[in-house]
Amino acid sequence: MIYCDKFFPTKGGPSKVYDYDLLVIGAGSGGVRASRMAAATGASVAVAEERYLGGTCVNVGCVPKKLFYYSSHFHEDFSDAKGYGWDLSVNYFDWPTLRENKNTEIARLNGIYQSMLENAGVTIYPYRAEIVGPHKVLLEGKTITAEKILIAAGGRPYVPEFSGAELALSSDDIFYLEQLPSRALVVGGGYIAVEFAGIFQGLGVNTELAYRGTQLLRTFDQDLGSRLASEQTDKGVTVSLEMDVETITKNDQHGLTVSFKNGRIEDYDLVLFATGRKAYTANLGLESTRAELRSNGSIIVDDYFQTAEPSIFALGDIIGTPELTPVALAQAMAFVDGQFKQRPRTIDYSYIPTAVFCQPNIATVGLTEAEAINQFNEISIYRSEFKTLKNSLSKNNERTFMKLIVDVASDKVVGIHMMGSEAGEIIQGLAVALKAGATKALFDATIGVHPTIAEEFVTMRTAS
Numbered sequence: 001m002i003y004c005d006k007f008f009p010t011k012g013g014p015s016k017v018y019d020y021d022l023l024v025i026g027a028g029s030g031g032v033r034a035s036r037m038a039a040a041t042g043a044s045v046a047v048a049e050e051r052y053l054g055g056t057c058v059n060v061g062c063v064p065k066k067l068f069y070y071s072s073h074f075h076e077d078f079s080d081a082k083g084y085g086w087d088l089s090v091n092y093f094d095w096p097t098l099r100e101n102k103n104t105e106i107a108r109l110n111g112i113y114q115s116m117l118e119n120a121g122v123t124i125y126p127y128r129a130e131i132v133g134p135h136k137v138l139l140e141g142k143t144i145t146a147e148k149i150l151i152a153a154g155g156r157p158y159v160p161e162f163s164g165a166e167l168a169l170s171s172d173d174i175f176y177l178e179q180l181p182s183r184a185l186v187v188g189g190g191y192i193a194v195e196f197a198g199i200f201q202g203l204g205v206n207t208e209l210a211y212r213g214t215q216l217l218r219t220f221d222q223d224l225g226s227r228l229a230s231e232q233t234d235k236g237v238t239v240s241l242e243m244d245v246e247t248i249t250k251n252d253q254h255g256l257t258v259s260f261k262n263g264r265i266e267d268y269d270l271v272l273f274a275t276g277r278k279a280y281t282a283n284l285g286l287e288s289t290r291a292e293l294r295s296n297g298s299i300i301v302d303d304y305f306q307t308a309e310p311s312i313f314a315l316g317d318i319i320g321t322p323e324l325t326p327v328a329l330a331q332a333m334a335f336v337d338g339q340f341k342q343r344p345r346t347i348d349y350s351y352i353p354t355a356v357f358c359q360p361n362i363a364t365v366g367l368t369e370a371e372a373i374n375q376f377n378e379i380s381i382y383r384s385e386f387k388t389l390k391n392s393l394s395k396n397n398e399r400t401f402m403k404l405i406v407d408v409a410s411d412k413v414v415g416i417h418m419m420g421s422e423a424g425e426i427i428q429g430l431a432v433a434l435k436a437g438a439t440k441a442l443f444d445a446t447i448g449v450h451p452t453i454a455e456e457f458v459t460m461r462t463a464s
């Protein structure tokens, strides 16, 4: 990484009163986009980053996770290939090769982020930033001033307090493991937990997924969680619902012994807690300003990302909106439009598509059935569940599930949910249709692409 060695802007020139027009805290998804776009308007911009350029998504989130997901799926692909005449008797997987190739790719992406910022004229400070006043930030003991401060410091994994919690790993640690465990416990029922359970199992780790609730992915449509539990079980993951960890201790075999609240005791080599994330506002210095926090630590902003301190703005995971990279990017563009292009605008958070890279994939856009029931007088539900053509020869028992939710009064499709191969790729186009207000009649009038899985979305005719 290359950084500025002086505490003065290198390009763009300082504004009259302050060192910079904009100082961004955090070079993650939102911070990098906001810095670049603001600098492109001619503003003098600096960004402070304490860990790694690209933030969570590039270093310990979306990107390395998807690479690991790809790797973990080859095992099933090799097995599927047999029915198609291929004999790929593969029985060896080399974790260090995957980890190092992933590290090389992430280093390449870090470099791209660095040159994008430099080319845009943004000064990079490789330090932790602490706010010490409405226009002042402390960086390595030196004070930098800016007309506007943008906080894009993201979140950090949250592990609840219990005896032995320090022995559990978080998603931040998992990408750099020295070696793969033989037996792993993944704790949690959200998207990160189900993704890592699939990754571990696919890479040959004997994996248990333990969740204290009764349904995985409980914020998703209720049809998805139960089906996912059964598919994951078929693929070899031990799914244990209503299973809550009480303590973790080290055992004599250099492993970990977990006591569950129901009295069960088991040994594992690794315990991953994927039990949510918290806004990273600790020790940020916001108490030196009028900015306000919610009880969960996230920053309160208005629709234009402004805090109660007029010179301080915040966006991305730290403000409590949907914690997704494309949301942080969209917010960054809106922030720059409002503050540097005199074109203030708000973000429409409806119909944000999202995918879970569990096995099989899940993707969703719009309302869940429960939300639609609350919102509309009458809804119709179209469901389809089937084994794909590909799985006929492979004898893979994986089921694909698709669901459309329609508001009867307007005939508009208000929710689409899918579990199956490439669900994330399929949902993106459908999200455009929903955003455009597509009706069920329009779906029905659309000709399908045959033979595909996606064509099912335009051929469902009977409401369930």
Ligand code: FAD
Residues within 6 Å of the ligand: 025, 026, 027, 028, 029, 030, 031, 048, 049, 050, 051, 052, 053, 054, 055, 056, 057, 058, 060, 061, 062, 063, 065, 127, 128, 129, 130, 152, 153, 154, 155, 171, 192, 280, 284, 315, 316, 317, 318, 322, 323, 324, 325, 326, 328
């Ligand atoms: P971040 O990207 O977290 O960036 C914040 C940056 O600020 C960090 O680099 C941090 O080091 C820095 N920082 C914090 N405090 C300071 C300080 N005081 N001084 C200097 N620097 C500081 N989203 C998706 O859309 N799709 C996915 O598939 C997906 N998968 C994910 C998988 C995992 C395991 C995780 C953890 C997240 C995933 N996400 C995914 C979420 C996505 O990564 C976040 O929504 C996104 O990164 C948020 O961007 P941000 O700019 O708000 O914060």
